[in-house]
Amino acid sequence: MFNAFYQRILNSKLQGLIHSLPALLDAWYKDALHGEFHQWQKTLKNLPDAQPSVLELKDKVAFGSADDINQGQQKRLIALLKNFMPWRKGPYELLGVDLNTEWRSDWKWDRLLPHISELKDRTILDVGCGNGYHMWRMLGEGADIVVGADPSQLFLAQFQAIHKYNPSPDIHLLPLGIEQLPKSEAFDTVFSMGVLYHRRSPLDFLAQLKDQLRNGGELVLETIVIDGDQNQVLVPGERYAKMRNVWFIPSCDALVHWLHRVGFSNVKVVDKCVTSLDEQRKTEWMENESLVDFLDPADPTKTIEGYPAPQRAVIIATK
Numbered sequence: 001m002f003n004a005f006y007q008r009i010l011n012s013k014l015q016g017l018i019h020s021l022p023a024l025l026d027a028w029y030k031d032a033l034h035g036e037f038h039q040w041q042k043t044l045k046n047l048p049d050a051q052p053s054v055l056e057l058k059d060k061v062a063f064g065s066a067d068d069i070n071q072g073q074q075k076r077l078i079a080l081l082k083n084f085m086p087w088r089k090g091p092y093e094l095l096g097v098d099l100n101t102e103w104r105s106d107w108k109w110d111r112l113l114p115h116i117s118e119l120k121d122r123t124i125l126d127v128g129c130g131n132g133y134h135m136w137r138m139l140g141e142g143a144d145i146v147v148g149a150d151p152s153q154l155f156l157a158q159f160q161a162i163h164k165y166n167p168s169p170d171i172h173l174l175p176l177g178i179e180q181l182p183k184s185e186a187f188d189t190v191f192s193m194g195v196l197y198h199r200r201s202p203l204d205f206l207a208q209l210k211d212q213l214r215n216g217g218e219l220v221l222e223t224i225v226i227d228g229d230q231n232q233v234l235v236p237g238e239r240y241a242k243m244r245n246v247w248f249i250p251s252c253d254a255l256v257h258w259l260h261r262v263g264f265s266n267v268k269v270v271d272k273c274v275t276s277l278d279e280q281r282k283t284e285w286m287e288n289e290s291l292v293d294f295l296d297p298a299d300p301t302k303t304i305e306g307y308p309a310p311q312r313a314v315i316i317a318t319k
C-alpha cells in the first residue's frame, strides 16, 4: 500500500526512514486495521474515473469541474463520498461537488501562511494531518514533498478519495501517531495543528516534533490556549467542549516557555483568535454536533462544561 512512498523517498532527504517504516506500516496493515477499512477500500475502487481539467491548490483545493463527468457519475461520486462521513477538514471541490466540511480549514491556513518560512522546495511533515487538507495547501506553496501522519483510518480513506483525482507522487499520508515515528531529523518544516491538547505528555510531544526537524528547521504549532501567564495551564475534567481526550490547554506564555525548555529558539506567537461559529459548524457532510453544541447557550464565551471557549494560537519556533 505504501510502495509509492518508499520509491519517492529513496534518494531524498527522507531515505533514512526506509530502514524503519516498512516494518511499522506492515505491522499496521496486519494488526491495526479497523473493521470498516476494507469496506472503505472497496468504496474507493468504485469512485468514478475522471480526468480533472484543472488542479487548483494555491487558493483552494479544487480538482476538476462538473463538466469533467456526466450527471450520473456525479451522483455516484456524491453517494460514495458520503460513505466516508463525517467530513471534518476541508473544504474541497471535486469534479463540481462542493464538499463543504465541518471546518473552514482554509481560514486557519490563511491566518498562518503570512508568518511562516516559504515552503518552496521544502520537505514537510504534518503531524495530525486529518484527511490532509493543509497538506494540499503546502503542495500549493511549492513544497518538494509533504508527508502526513495521522492514526485515523477514516481520514486515510478520505485522503485516498481526494488523491485519486490528483495522484501527485509528492504527497503521502502515513497512518501512524507521532509517538510511532522513528526519529528522522530530516524535515525542513514540521506542522502540528490541533494535536497538542490530545497528548497526555505535552513536553514529550514537543520533543518528538523536534526529533523530526533538521537543525535550523521550523516548527509550526497550533493548539487551543487559555488566557494567563507562564504558569497557567488548564487540565480539564473528563470533557472539554464535549471532547473526552483533552489533557493540557496552556496559556500562550506557558507554551512559549515549554518550547524554550525543550530547546527551541526564536519562539513567536504569531496568531491568536477565538474560534467562530462560522469556522466550525454542522454541514450536509458532517451532521453530528459541532461548536454551537459545545458552548454554553447562555454564554458562548464558555464551553458547556464552564471552561473558557476554544481560542487557538499559532506559534512558530526554530530547532
Ligand SMILES: Nc1ncnc2c1ncn2[C@@H]1O[C@H](C[S@+](CC[C@H]([NH3+])C(=O)[O-])CC(=O)[O-])[C@@H](O)[C@H]1O
Residues within 6 Å of the ligand: 089, 103, 105, 108, 127, 128, 129, 130, 131, 149, 150, 151, 152, 155, 176, 177, 178, 179, 192, 193, 194, 195, 198
Ligand atoms: N498521536 C497522534 N499522532 C498524530 N496525530 C494524532 C494523534 N492523536 C490524534 N491525532 C490526530 O490529530 C488530529 C487532530 S484534528 C486537527 C487536524 C488538522 N491538523 C487541522 O488543524 O485541521 C483536531 C481535532 O479534531 O481536535 C486528528 O486527525 C487525530 O486523528
